């Protein structure tokens with residue numbers, strides 16, 4: 001079992017990938033379920049989720065949900081641009097994803 005969805009924060013949360021605070025009112029990505037035999041759950045800010053989705057669609061290797069595999073993503077300028085996203089950019093993107 002696995003569930004994941006966009007949620008809107010009602011209280012502050014901490015992003016598991018960048019450890020920045022997800023502030024109330026922001027959209028964030030929440031997931032929970034069994035992963036490799038153990039229970040796992042977490043919350044990711046919209047920007048980290050955008051980067052995660054980008055990596056997942058652009059690499060054949062499994063992508064660590066926490067984005068902390070220690071590898072430096074090189075090559076695609078889109079990934080670099082994404083890392084420079086502001087909170088507002090990420091929220092606009094998340095809003096689109098949520099509506100889709």
Ligand SMILES: [Zn+2]
Nearest residue numbers: 015018045048
């Ligand atoms: Zn984050």
